[in-house]
Amino acid sequence: MKGIQGNIDFQIPFIPFIPVKLFFLSRDKKAPLLLKEGWPSLRGRGGKSTDRSELLSSLSTDLPPERNHPRAIGVVLLMKTESPKLLARLAGVFFLLTILGGVIAQGFISDSLINYSDAAATANNILANRGLFQAGFTIFLIEMACQLITTVLMYRLLRPVNRTLALLMLSFELMAITIKTFARVFFIGPLWLLEHGNALAGFGPDQLQSLALVLLRINDIGAATAIAFFGFSGLPMGYLTYRSGYFPRWLGVIGMLAGLGWLTFIYPSFGRPLFIYIALFAPAASVAKIFWLIVFGVDEEKFRAVEGTSN
Numbered sequence: 001m002k003g004i005q006g007n008i009d010f011q012i013p014f015i016p017f018i019p020v021k022l023f024f025l026s027r028d029k030k031a032p033l034l035l036k037e038g039w040p041s042l043r044g045r046g047g048k049s050t051d052r053s054e055l056l057s058s059l060s061t062d063l064p065p066e067r068n069h070p071r072a073i074g075v076v077l078l079m080k081t082e083s084p085k086l087l088a089r090l091a092g093v094f095f096l097l098t099i100l101g102g103v104i105a106q107g108f109i110s111d112s113l114i115n116y117s118d119a120a121a122t123a124n125n126i127l128a129n130r131g132l133f134q135a136g137f138t139i140f141l142i143e144m145a146c147q148l149i150t151t152v153l154m155y156r157l158l159r160p161v162n163r164t165l166a167l168l169m170l171s172f173e174l175m176a177i178t179i180k181t182f183a184r185v186f187f188i189g190p191l192w193l194l195e196h197g198n199a200l201a202g203f204g205p206d207q208l209q210s211l212a213l214v215l216l217r218i219n220d221i222g223a224a225t226a227i228a229f230f231g232f233s234g235l236p237m238g239y240l241t242y243r244s245g246y247f248p249r250w251l252g253v254i255g256m257l258a259g260l261g262w263l264t265f266i267y268p269s270f271g272r273p274l275f276i277y278i279a280l281f282a283p284a285a286s287v288a289k290i291f292w293l294i295v296f297g298v299d300e301e302k303f304r305a306v307e308g309t310s311n
Helices: 019-025 031-038 052-059 072-080 084-113 119-128 130-158 163-183 185-195 205-244 249-266 275-295 300-310
Strands: none
Touching (some): 084 300, 119 130, 119 205, 130 185, 163 205, 185 205, 205 249, 249 275
């Protein structure tokens, strides 16, 4: 980096500069010198170039008093390309879609077709409502896709508070999403099993129906296992929310309490009897979080202050 000399042009189709590149270059202690003495012209849309003096002038009102700090310009450029309030509102929207997907797929489709005490009735319901059952599987997958997007957005919003805890939260969330998504294979498996029973010639109809119910039960156990990991992620997420300063503290408190509730599923015999109470509190906490994210988002000034400090 210290040996960079001469002019280099960056062809950017959408924006007049590359913030990530600038931020990377600004990590070097001589970056201010490069910007002042040897920084290239930056070519934007339509081939129009932006002189380095114009770029520095446009940033002068945004730089903090210590603007000669090697990272200052890179931080400001990164801030200009993202709206934390927009990220928060998108997180709220996708979190809402996650909740709605789970309610529709589990509450209105799965629970209406599956009777864990009657294998024959469950098999008949699935075969008589193939389209509805397949739609349930599709909605389950959409639910997890929305959960994944929500997780990434929340990681981005909470990373400035503590990068290590945010990464821990992200890891637990990804583990939970992976487990729950894989469990859904056992949800759709019974349909194939019941429709292609001739591939299992050694099994009679009653045995196939029982086997289908076993697969559905494994799906249920897999989803419960994922809930425990959502509990593990809920604790650091709630704590980071509490400490952030740009989210209300009560939002972090109820998030941690919800995480503790889901964490009881690490021992299913303990978590299942408490499910009715957890199922009343955790969704209420989720609704409050969704409402705040969509309506209020984050305090952008405080967010940028924390992000600037962390960077």
